[in-house]
Amino acid sequence: MRISRTAVAATAVAGLLLGLTACSSSDTGASALDSNADLSTQTLTISNWAAYYPEDLAAKFEEKFGTKVTIANHATNEEIMAKLTAGADSGIDVAFVSGQFAQALAAQGLIETLDKSFIPNEANLVPEAAELSYDKGNKYSMPYAWGTTGICYRADLMKGDEPTSWNDLLMPKPKFKGKVTMLATERWLMLPAQKALGYSINTQDEAEMGKVKDLLIKAKSNLLAYDDTTFYERLVSGEAVMVEAWDGWCNYGIAKNKNIKFVVPSEGSDLWADTMVILKTSKNKEAAHALINHIFDKDVHSWVVDNILYKVPNIPAMEKSLPALVGDFPNMGITPAELLKGEGIVDLGKASALYTRIATEVTAK
């Protein structure tokens, strides 16, 4: 008995020591790309949100370049970040992550500096998109889609009381109580309150965040639920009348029910971008660059727009797709200049612990 207990303790200690001496990530260093690399011998593993890309993306790329492509799905930024920062080769070559997370990955030395000579289609990039705060000049990421966050609502159920301010969402009229949802992911959970109180969405000031927390706790009692995925369904079914939503996502609701409308509240909102990054551990960097370039092709990117109903920072692609879509989906027509009025989201570094704690306090009450 004593022997077994000692053995148990010993192995736990062994694990402890192993944990302490665990190898840190090996830095492969910047490797020059081979412009004559045969892409048909390379393979690509991509991680993206489900339904956030045309279904034939992999097939079309394979057809064109001969590279075998596998697309894995992640449901949230946090999920994919956990995989990428775990400390070993995740097996992923190209990851789609929101801008502030690309920034975090770069700070940890996990992603490649992009070799723009392999991405000539960058010429299609909207000039405003080259100055995004999380990665000025797009050194290690290329924006895939961008937009803003606002209120998505049923105009027919809110006649005469259409929302114009974040406060309409946080402190709704009594008849709308219990029919409102907010986004659950931290940064977007804080957004409405931060803007309603006039703060920056990147604030690290504890006093300000304290007020944000109080407002969010008050708002919680009016909520139906926190939801970042099925909120548009709730609008369609009528279970909710007002939801916090990303613009593109609201379009999925509009597609199902023409009474749904999107509005950017008067206090302003954010500017988010979902980007493509290449992992340093990738052994298929040429194919990875080719993918990014391929997506920025005007026809491919336009096909993306048609499929996912989000705006992309690609001039010819938007020119191609916009006319057909903007009638039904007005928020597709938000211009880059207007988008830039939104505040760019950046990574919070050490302050993200503060945000997590506040999010916990709000949801735990």
Place this chain on the structure above:
Amino acid sequence: MSFNESDAPFTWTGFSTKWYSVLVNSPNIMEGFKNTLIVAVATTIISLVLGTLLAIGLARYQKSSALEAVALTPAIFPDLALAIGLLALFTSLHITLGLHSVIISHALFCMAFITAIVRGRLAQIDSSLEEAAQDLGDSPVGTFFRVTLPSIKPALIAGGLLAFTLSLDEFVIAFFTNGPSTPTLPIVIYSMVRFGVSPEINALATVVLLISALIVTIAQRNVKVQDQI
């Protein structure tokens, strides 16, 4: 009730099997399905062997509440923490992630459940039958196969079913210990179901249900004969 829910696609558009064909033509889902089956079968086999051996060992050879607690801890251990710990282990040993790492991880907690069930059963079985067999000259191995195993057969079936079920459906650990190119079904479903439950998913659920029911019925038939002894 479960049939009612999984047959939701039928109630709206009328009876239609079109969603099933969508399903079969969806490579993502089929891939996930295949991977999940591989993992579940391998996990069940490994955990049955390890778990049963351990249960017998604890019941007959080394009665120790400390060891019993250790043997059952994998079932208790929060799956998220286990997932992270295993990930840390695999990465520091430079093991590339894939279905094998999922199988190893699943077998761990499935084994604990089987140990628990078999152990619970053994606690109620009189060991005198085994002792009698040994006195009559049977070897421990022989006793094991001819006396012990048959007497715990129902526990083995219950345990095996449980292990298969747990592995089939397990999401958290699989998510962390799997490689990106071999998703299991729960992982595929998780990314799809965030958009609400589409009819394909309902059809998928029904299919999995039926297949599992089939496997279980066949297994049950085979065992019943021996159960009469």
Place this chain on the structure above:
Amino acid sequence: MAPAVKSEGRDAIKRRALLSRAVFLVPGLTYITAFMLIPLGFIIAYTFLSRGTYGGIEFIFTSENYTRALDSLYIGVLVKSILIAAAATLLAFLIGFPVAYAITKLPTNRQNIMLVLIVLPFWTNFLIRTYAWIVLLNTQGFLNKGLINIGVISQPLELLYKPGAIVLGLLYAYIPLMILPIYSSLVRIDPAMKEAAINLGATPAQAFRQVTLPLALPGVLIGAIFVFVPSVGNFIVPELLGGGKTIMVGNLIRDQFLKARDWPFGSVLALSMVIMLCALFFIQARVNRRVLGDARA
């Protein structure tokens, strides 16, 4: 083939005994050591380290993670989780025991079919099963629409996104895990014992209480743990059926590992849960032993 009783034979017996022991115990225990204890060691190691600026681990020793965990915010979440899980477990027992008992009363060939039926919902993906409740219970869902149509109520009932919905979701998810072990225990009870009790003058109720129930206890306790454990650490059900408005300790841990990427702190939370659960388990084992001992007497 009687073994010769020479000193050589006795050693052979001893060696065989040792070998049998090893054969049974070593594979399982080694596996657990390698894949649970060592990872556990990693987690314990992490609890003493610091979070890197962008997540990940920095090798700076600190006990700050522990002091942080004692904050009333986190203790509150832990307590709430225990209460919700306990409610689900209790309900699972109250419903599950009669069901398991009823199954044992069926003719043997029917028993297996019933067991399969019980387990069947379990074969459906957990996420889908949970979503099914949302479809059923939401204000525009089947139940409310049905009740309104019949005229029982005029306004939809707000059944979802409350702690009660979480208990229901957990109950539905894990009740097979209560039924199977109870059945396994019940079915092995020698009916002769019950008959003996009745012959000695006990009423069926007394026989049930003093013979059946204690002998079924191992199964009940295992079932209770099988339901309580995944319930308390669950994060999917509180997220979906609780609308994200009620967080349990599983959500906390997940958030630390995924959102905050604060592995050291998350490890402390996970560890505290493990310790609590192990303690519960020891208690169960002791109770088990004592009651079983009585029943055998």
